[in-house]
Amino acid sequence: MGGGGQQTESSEPAKGDRGGPGGGRGGSAVYTWEEVQRHCHRGDQWLVIDRKVYNITQWAKRHPGGIRVISHFAGEDATEAFVAFHPDPNFVRKFLKPLLIGELAPTEPSQDQGKNVRRPIFLSPSTESHP
Template identity: 65%
Template structure:
């Protein structure tokens, strides 16, 4: 969320309901690229104009168009008091009193389990334990002669801002590790990883399970897609061509194309210099 959003939709006159009061059914309708609403703590916001200016990227916030974004909003914004003021220009109303606070499409019983177990609480990882854990991974990876594995886990922890108490140090080390040791873009990783944690394991929304049309996840779906010739590949035989396509395409081709796309779409010209310089060496 942020300042500068402009309201493009208003409540229609003579619609038979009070102005600024909406049902979940109405909210669900506003999920297109040019018309996006979402709900945070029962408040309804029009984010259509704000998505392109969202600091976390338009794709992250757009994942919740037409849905309840309360949990994601809380998880991604540590300083809620600071971002609350940015919501005001986007506010268009609230849910009707008869509407449930939770999106009816959500599993309420599962949500209760998460809350009771304290899994929704934000916790700062102890600096000493994080450093010890990172050190152990480093030593293990070096013994395995695979420093890139270690660098991958290190950049992940720093990217989550979970090592140092001050986020600035986490950002600095994260850019160094992923840029100079992994040869990738910190901005690209953040862009994809934010989407992953926004919609984990949701097909077409979580990039970590997006196989770019080359593979299909699951035990039944690949066979069905292959026999019925759905999409592009003979997915019922993907276990045979996986090792021929995945290793040579994933890092040299797919990841670099994604980095270029992120660089151009988000205009992050500086971060691209790190992987380019490393490959030049």
């Protein structure tokens, strides 16, 4: 698994769970970013919202905003997008509850560190001549 066994439960049952209500796990597992990032494929999608880990593999097909929108965040922190696109987060959270499989380990940063790495912006010199 990597991360020195940061997980309290094996991820295998969640991988096999293809949309059952939380897989009967009750969201008690603890995951590292390394583990979450492994679940970014069409048939296996997890995402993080407010440090909670959700298995959206089956839900993505029913997402009102479309499968492409939600699948874009598979394996990542979707908190900012969730807040931006859902004006009534309390209403939407009732749909998330059965998808909850765990949370980020307390030692993990709140957001995936590699996601928001600033890349240098190189500006090309102007080709216009100024008097």
